[in-house]
Amino acid sequence: MAENNKKNNHYKISDNDAGFEISDEFERFNQINDIFSRAFWDNSVRNDLSDAFFESHRVQPNSKKASGFKQKDFALRNAAWAVSDTFSDRSAHTGKREGFQSWMENDALIANEKLAIDDIGKFSNELKQIAKLFGADLVGFIPIDERWHYSKKVNTIKFEPVSNKLPGNFSSVIVMGHAMDKDLVDTYPSALASSAAGLEYSREAAIVTQMTTYIRSLGYEALGSMNDTALAIPYAIQAGLGEYGRNQMVITPEFGPRVRFSKIFTNLPLKYDKPSHHRITEYCSNCTKCADACPPRALPKGPPSYEVINKSTIKGIKKWSANCEKCFDYWTKLKTDCAICMRVCPFNRDFNTFSGKVFWKLATSFLQPIALWWEKKQGLSKRLNPSTWWQMQR
Numbered sequence: 243m244a245e246n247n248k249k250n251n252h253y254k255i256s257d258n259d260a261g262f263e264i265s266d267e268f269e270r271f272n273q274i275n276d277i278f279s280r281a282f283w284d285n286s287v288r289n290d291l292s293d294a295f296f297e298s299h300r301v302q303p304n305s306k307k308a309s310g311f312k313q314k315d316f317a318l319r320n321a322a323w324a325v326s327d328t329f330s331d332r333s334a335h336t337g338k339r340e341g342f343q344s345w346m347e348n349d350a351l352i353a354n355e356k357l358a359i360d361d362i363g364k365f366s367n368e369l370k371q372i373a374k375l376f377g378a379d380l381v382g383f384i385p386i387d388e389r390w391h392y393s394k395k396v397n398t399i400k401f402e403p404v405s406n407k408l409p410g411n412f413s414s415v416i417v418m419g420h421a422m423d424k425d426l427v428d429t430y431p432s433a434l435a436s437s438a439a440g441l442e443y444s445r446e447a448a449i450v451t452q453m454t455t456y457i458r459s460l461g462y463e464a465l466g467s468m469n470d471t472a473l474a475i476p477y478a479i480q481a482g483l484g485e486y487g488r489n490q491m492v493i494t495p496e497f498g499p500r501v502r503f504s505k506i507f508t509n510l511p512l513k514y515d516k517p518s519h520h521r522i523t524e525y526c527s528n529c530t531k532c533a534d535a536c537p538p539r540a541l542p543k544g545p546p547s548y549e550v551i552n553k554s555t556i557k558g559i560k561k562w563s564a565n566c567e568k569c570f571d572y573w574t575k576l577k578t579d580c581a582i583c584m585r586v587c588p589f590n591r592d593f594n595t596f597s598g599k600v601f602w603k604l605a606t607s608f609l610q611p612i613a614l615w616w617e618k619k620q621g622l623s624k625r626l627n628p629s630t631w632w633q634m635q636r
C-alpha cells in the first residue's frame with residue numbers, strides 16, 4: 243500500500259509537471275489496436291491499398307510521373323529503411339517484429355562485474371555524451387512509468403495480443419531523440435520525404451543496439467525499444483525533451499517536430515530530468531496550421547479532449563488526438579507516409595538561423611501573439627518540390 247501511495251504520488255507530481263490530465267477512465271493501450279496492427283487483422287482498416295502500402299516498402303512499387311513518387315524516390319526511401327527493416331525482420335519468424343511490435347533483442351551478455359557508480363550526476367552526464375557519440379541528438383532520463391507500456395504487444399504471425407511483460411527488472415528509461423533531415427521533411431508528402439523517417443529508424447536501430455551493448459557490458463540490464471513496447475511521446479515529454487503539439491508530435495526546442503524517439507529500459511542509477519516548459523502547447527492552442535493542412539481532416543481544431551475517436555485512441559487522457567483511421571487511409575492512397583502536419587508546423591524551422599532564433603524568442607515568450615500573428619499572415623509554408631531536392635544534391 244505504502245509502495246502504491248508512493249507510486250501514485252510520483253504520478254501526480256509528474257503529471258502536473260508534464261501537463262498531463264488523466265481521468266479514472268484511463269486504460270493502458272493495447273498495441274493490437276494500433277492502426278499499423280489493425281491494418282493486418284481489422285477488415286475495417288485492411289484493404290488492397292493497405293496491403294499495397296506495406297508491400298511497396300519491400301518491393302519497388304510502380305513509380306508514378308509525379309515529382310517525389312518516381313523510381314529514384316521510392317528507391318531512396320526503401321534504402322533509407324533498409325537497416326531498420328533488417329532488424330525488424332530478423333525475429334519475424336517467431337512473431338516478433340523488433341522495433342515496432344516487439345523490443346530489440348540483444349545477445350550481449352551482462353558483465354559479471356558491475357561498474358561502481360559513486361557520483362550518479364557525473365555518470366548521467368557521461369552517459370548522455372556516450373549516447374550522443376553513438377548518434378543520438380537528444381537524451382533524457384526518467385523513472386519507468388508503466389502507464390505508457392502497452393497492456394499487450396502483438397504476435398505478428400497470428401496478429402494476436404501477447405504478454406508485454408519486460409524481461410528484466412528495470413527502474414529507468416533513457417529516451418533518445420533522433421532529428422529528421424529538414425530538406426527531406428520539407429518535401430512531404432512524397433516517397434522521397436519518407437527517406438527522412440527511414441533514415442532515423444535505421445539510425446535508431448543501430449544506436450539502441452550500441453547503447454544496450456554498452457550498458458550490459460557495464461554489468462547492468464538494458465532493453466532497447468523503438469516504436470514497440472511503450473508509447474514514446476509521454477516518456478519524451480516527461481524527460482524534458484519537448485512539449486505536446488496539436489499534430490500529436492513532441493515539439494522540441496532544437497528541431498521543432500522533426501524528431502523520432504527511441505528508448506532504453508535499464509536498472510542503471512540515473513539522475514532524472516524534468517519536463518520542460520516553453521509555452522509550445524499554449525502556442526498550439528491558438529494555431530491550427532497542421533489541422534488546416536491535413537488532407538483527410540484527421541487532426542482536431544478544438545481544444546484537447548477525452549474524446550475516443552475509434553479503437554486506436556488511448557482512453558482517459560485529455561489531449562489532441564488524431565483520427566488514425568482517416569490518417570492511415572490517406573497514407574495508403576499515397577503508398578507512403580504523410581507528415582504534412584510536421585512540415586507546415588511553424589516550429590519546423592532551423593533555429594540556428596537568424597529568423598529561426600527570432601521566431602523561437604517570440605513564440606516562447608509573452609510576445610507569442612506576435613509570432614502567431616506573423617505566422618497567420620504568412621499562411622501555410624510551401625512544399626519543397628522533390629525535383630528541386632534532387633537538383634540541390636548536385
Ligand code: SF4
Pocket residue numbers: 535536537538539540541564568569570572573580581582583584
Ligand atoms: S500525417 Fe498527414 S494525414 Fe496524418 S494527420 Fe498528419 S497531415 Fe493528416
Ligand code: SF4
Pocket residue numbers: 487488489490525526527529530531532533586587588589
Ligand atoms: S502547426 Fe501549429 S497547432 Fe500544429 S503543432 Fe505546429 S504549432 Fe501546434
